Amino acid sequence: MYRNEILNKRYTHLQTLLAEKKDPEIFWLVRDLEARKMISGLKDDNGTMRHEHGEMGEVIAKQLSSDSVVPYKADIVVNIPLTLEDLSRALHESSGNMASGRDDISYPLLRFWFKHEPEHMMSVVRNLVANGCPQWQCARTVLMTKVDKQSYDVAKSWRMVHLLPTMAKVIDRMMLIQISKEMKLGPTQFGSRKGHSCHDSFKITREFAKFHNFSNTRIMTMDVKGGFNNINTDMLLDIMMADSLNHEILMWVKRWLSGRSMELKFNGQISKVFNIDKGVPQGSPISPYLFGVYVRDLFKPRLKYIPGISSLMCSYVDDGTIMVAGSSLRTMVSRITEMFEDANRIAMA
Numbered sequence: 561m562y563r564n565e566i567l568n569k570r571y572t573h574l575q576t577l578l579a580e581k582k583d584p585e586i587f588w589l590v591r592d593l594e595a596r597k598m599i600s601g602l603k604d605d606n607g608t609m610r611h612e613h614g615e616m617g618e619v620i621a622k623q624l625s626s627d628s629v630v631p632y633k634a635d636i637v638v639n640i641p642l643t644l645e646d647l648s649r650a651l652h653e654s655s656g657n658m659a660s661g662r663d664d665i666s667y668p669l670l671r672f673w674f675k676h677e678p679e680h681m682m683s684v685v686r687n688l689v690a691n692g693c694p695q696w697q698c699a700r701t702v703l704m705t706k707v708d709k710q711s712y713d714v715a716k717s718w719r720m721v722h723l724l725p726t727m728a729k730v731i732d733r734m735m736l737i738q739i740s741k742e743m744k745l746g747p748t749q750f751g752s753r754k755g756h757s758c759h760d761s762f763k764i765t766r767e768f769a770k771f772h773n774f775s776n777t778r779i780m781t782m783d784v785k786g787g788f789n790n791i792n793t794d795m796l797l798d799i800m801m802a803d804s805l806n807h808e809i810l811m812w813v814k815r816w817l818s819g820r821s822m823e824l825k826f827n828g829q830i831s832k833v834f835n836i837d838k839g840v841p842q843g844s845p846i847s848p849y850l851f852g853v854y855v856r857d858l859f860k861p862r863l864k865y866i867p868g869i870s871s872l873m874c875s876y877v878d879d880g881t882i883m884v885a886g887s888s889l890r891t892m893v894s895r896i897t898e899m900f901e902d903a904n905r906i907a908m909a
Contacts, residue, residue, distance in 0.1 A: 598827050599703070603714055617824050617831035620703070620715045623789055624822070625834045630793075632694045632819025638808045640689055642734055644682055647674065650733035654845070662700045663725040670726060689731060692815050696728040698833060699841055701822040720789070722822060722843035732846040735812060743803055745852045746860050748874035752848035761876040765883060768872055772885030778892045780882040780900060784858070784907065787878040788851055789839040793817045796840075796854050803853075813850075848877055858906050869895050873903070 601611045602619045610616050651671050674681050699722035709717040724732075740753065750761035769777040784790075797817070800810055820841070824831040840847040859875040869886040882899050884892045 599712075599718075601713055609713065613827060613829050614831065616826075617834070620718065620720070620824055620826075621822070621831070621834035623715055623786075624720070624836045624839055629835045630818050630820070630837050632692075632697060633815040634692065634694060636692070636811050636815040637690055638812045638815075640735075640738060640808050640812060642682075642686060642689060642738075644678055646734045646737055647678075647682055647685055647730070649737065650730045653733065654729065662698070662723070663727070665726045667726060670730060685731060685734070688727070689735070689812070693728070694819060696725050697819045698821045698823065699724050699843060700830070701824050703824070703826050720822075720824075720842060722841035724841060724843050729843075729845055732816075732844045735809070735816075736846045736849055738809055739805070739813075739846070740849060742805055742809070743800065743853055745849070746856055748861055748872070749852050749856065749859055750875065751877040752852060758876055761874055761881075764872075764874055765881055768870075768883045768885070772870060776887060777883065777885045778889075778896060779884075780896050782880045782882070782900065782903070784855060784878040784880070786839075788842045788847055791839050791851065791854050793838060793840075796850060799853060799856075816846075851877060855907075858903050866891070866895060871895055871899060873899060 599616060601609045602616045603609055604615075604619050605622075610619055651667065651674055654667055670681075701720050701722050703718045704721060705712060706717055706719050711717060745753070745756075748764070750756040750758065765779070769779070797810070797814055800813065805813075817840070820836040821833050822836060823833050840850055855875070855878070859873060859880055861873055868888065869884065869891055871882070871884045873880065873882050875881065880903065882896050882903075884895045884899075886892045886895075
């Protein structure tokens with residue numbers, strides 16, 4: 561009895577902790593929660609409760625999949641100059657405690673390989689970057705409860721975390737280095753890069769309020785609905801092309817977004833494979849940065865002079881904050897509303 565009580569308390573603690581975490585820190589905790597939470601049933605679009613594993617899998621997968629299939633772009637071959645320094649950085653910037661994917665290969669093993677045969681490993685990496693690996697497009701996906709949801713019998717109350725092969729994540733991190741050199745996020749966009757952590761985002765918010773005296777400041781927080789799952793991949797590629805991203809890197813991203821699929825692991829069972837035709841995998845090191853590129857216009861600072869009013873907008877990945885300071889409450893509320901409606905207009909475009 562005491563053992564069961566301890567296990568239940570430990571599970572509740574981990575569930576709350578995981579629900580509050582963001583990429584990439586959640587992944588080393590996934591194994592402690594995986595398959596412990598049983599999903600008793602989920603409602604489909606018609607409100608009918610589904611209890612069979614296969615039926616619940618269909619309900620969950622519908623968030624990312626449809627009848628259409630985006631075939632893997634095997635014909636895309638790229639030539640991107642990568643260095644041993646890039647590989648070393650990608651290997652050592654990743655925590656050794658992160659969960660491995662379907663291949664069960666760990667970061668310590670890859671670091672051991674790099675330590676003893678760096679040139680051989682680099683040769684393999686260059687080949688994989690140039691030609692791709694279609695087997696890596698299928699992720700094993702685990703489910704975590706989102707925090708503060710009224711009900712967990714609907715699919716949107718669960719966060720899907722894609723456990724990708726470890727080598728694939730290393731290569732994604734190397735490509736992130738290349739993309740971030742050419743495509744910059746806004747100065748008030750935080751997350752997925754050094755010097756722009758959650759703490760830095762909070763610091764800006766606090767300094768703004770402190771500078772304008774806390775009592776004269778109003779703050780609105782907002783969230784991009786669906787986040788990573790709702791990214792229109794064609795629009796993402798158009799944004800990157802318009803930003804004059806290197807053609808070889810753009811083609812790599814196009815191939816990386818194609819032919820994706822997943823198998824769901826929950827209730828101790830693994831589902832069939834579902835095709836994915838939208839979003840980016842929440843589990844890849846590159847996804848938060850690509851999401852930042854996708855919503856860059858949404859969260860860019862709104863420069864408008866209004867006498868007696870100061871305003872600022874910043875974001876941490878998919879969470880936005882609008883800050884307004886002034887002496888008139890009515891004017892502050894009007895400015896916050898204006899900024900929110902402008903952001904929402906861009907998001908709905």
